[in-house]
Amino acid sequence: QKEVEQDPGPLSVPEGAIVSLNCTYSNSAFQYFMWYRQYSRKGPELLMYTYSSGNKEDGRFTAQVDKSSKYISLFIRDSQPSDSATYLCAMVYNTNAGKSTFGDGTTLTVKP
């Protein structure tokens, strides 16, 4: 079993929809949680970073962490065609080296 499981997708939504992307994890030692966005043929880029349970908001994006349930989510409000990308969750527990464990990614398409 993988340490990090991500909803596989793909996901296709109309413009303006609310999108929910989800990951679960099995290792309670994970302390830091990130969401990356990756456009086709590009490297991943950081969207959200959090280390505590609860919600963190940045514009149309909200990252949610529930450590008791070992569950993280990324919500996108008023989704736009430019949000079409693959979204990767990532988690870190080894703070001496920052080795991140990534989910497999969810590909999102937002249709105009």
Next chain:
Amino acid sequence: DAGITQSPRHKVTETGTPVTLRCHQTENHRYMYWYRQDPGHGLRLIHYSYGVKDTDKGEVSDGYSVSRSKTEDFLLTLESATSSQTSVYFCAISSKGEDTQYFGPGTRLTVL
């Protein structure tokens, strides 16, 4: 964008030949990572470095070696390339173990 470059960006080689990929950073970050990305597997860590001449294995290190003789350069070598090493390779950097990672543009390697 973080100052990370990868070279070459594309390479086609034959089975059994040695291949070296280069990652160069201008951010003076301590940590550097090599990942491979394959469909259905997300990002998997190959090797990482936590300082000059300090390296360690990731989850898929077999068939790969690395070297870091300067802060700014991290080399990934495939001693004898195999078709299973056809992939997209990403380099990433981080200033602290728990910090976010910044990714390079990737190298697309095809082993025939």
